[in-house]
Each structure stands twice: as structure tokens, then as C-alpha cells.
Amino acid sequence: MSSGRIQFAEQNGVCVFKFSGEVRLTLSAALDKAIKQLESREDIASIAIDLTEACSIDSTTLGLLAKLSILAKEKTHLLPTLVSTQADINRVLQSMGFEQVFNLIEKPLAPPVQLHDLPPLTQSEDEARIRVLEAHRILMQLNESNRVAFADLVETLEG
Numbered sequence: 001m002s003s004g005r006i007q008f009a010e011q012n013g014v015c016v017f018k019f020s021g022e023v024r025l026t027l028s029a030a031l032d033k034a035i036k037q038l039e040s041r042e043d044i045a046s047i048a049i050d051l052t053e054a055c056s057i058d059s060t061t062l063g064l065l066a067k068l069s070i071l072a073k074e075k076t077h078l079l080p081t082l083v084s085t086q087a088d089i090n091r092v093l094q095s096m097g098f099e100q101v102f103n104l105i106e107k108p109l110a111p112p113v114q115l116h117d118l119p120p121l122t123q124s125e126d127e128a129r130i131r132v133l134e135a136h137r138i139l140m141q142l143n144e145s146n147r148v149a150f151a152d153l154v155e156t157l158e159g
């Protein structure tokens with residue numbers, strides 16, 4: 001199992017996230033914090049997510065990516081760009097309806113000057129449950145297939 005990593009860079013209002021390895025719930029607190037920090041910024045011109053080095057992404061992370069897309073649309077009035085060259089990941093993105101909330105690109109982009117690792121954050125069981133619940137609620141809003149797929153999980157987490 002390859003450990004996951006999320007990196008970030010920003011230059012002139014262009015924000016880039018790069019995901020590598022297995023990106024799972026353990027990285028969700030750091031990603032969610034980065035998204036919340038972007039919420040207060042007024043100078044965001046565009047957002048791009050690079051998944052070219054990711055080998056897997058869990059559904060909580062996908063939900064946070066959808067949350068990032070909503071933020072990008074609010075801030076820039078444009079869909080963010082999501083880059084993935086991995087056929088398996090591309091199938092998952094399409095099955096989740098990400099073509100509705102991202103500009104999906106299957107060719108690598110030139111990386112920004114310097115990426116920095118998002119610092120790891122610990123989260124309590126309650127914080128993790130809340131984050132998983134929010135992420136899956138967002139995914140359920142994308143399409144009927146997601147609503148059906150995650151309904152039981154969301155109901156369990158709400159109880």
C-alpha cells in the first residue's frame with residue numbers, strides 16, 4: 001500500500017492541489033482545512049487538481065473534491081480543472097458525475113513552480129464521522145446513482 005500525499009501551490013490566484021499515492025480518509029482533515037482557508041480568500045482566479053500520481057481515492061476524498069468544485073464555482077464562476085491520466089480513476093470520476101462539476105482533462109499539465117505538502121492533521125472519531133457525512137451528502141447531490149449508492153451510509157452516519 002503506498003501512502004498518500006496532498007500537495008498545494010498558489011501563484012497569482014491560481015491554486016493547484018496535487019494528489020499522490022492512496023488518498024484516503026486520513027488526509028481528509030488536511031484537505032478540508034485547505035478548502036476552508038480558500039473560502040475566505042477573494043483573490044482566487046482558478047483551481048486545478050492533479051491526480052496523475054494518485055493510485056486510488058476514497059469516496060470521502062471525492063466528496064471533498066466536489067466541495068472544492070462548489071467553492072471554485074462560487075469564487076471564480078468557472079469549473080475547476082481536474083487532471084487524471086489513470087483509467088481506473090477516470091472511470092470512478094465519470095461514474096460519480098464529476099464531468100458536471102469539473103473540466104476533466106486526461107493529459108498532464110505543467111506543474112507549478114513549487115508544491116508544498118499539506119501538513120497532516122489528526123482528527124477525532126467524531127470529526128471524521130462529520131467529515132465523511134458531509135462528503136457523502138455532497139456526492140449524493142451530484143446524481144441519482146450516487147444518491148442510491150450512499151444513502152445507507154449517510155443514514156447510518158446520521159443515526
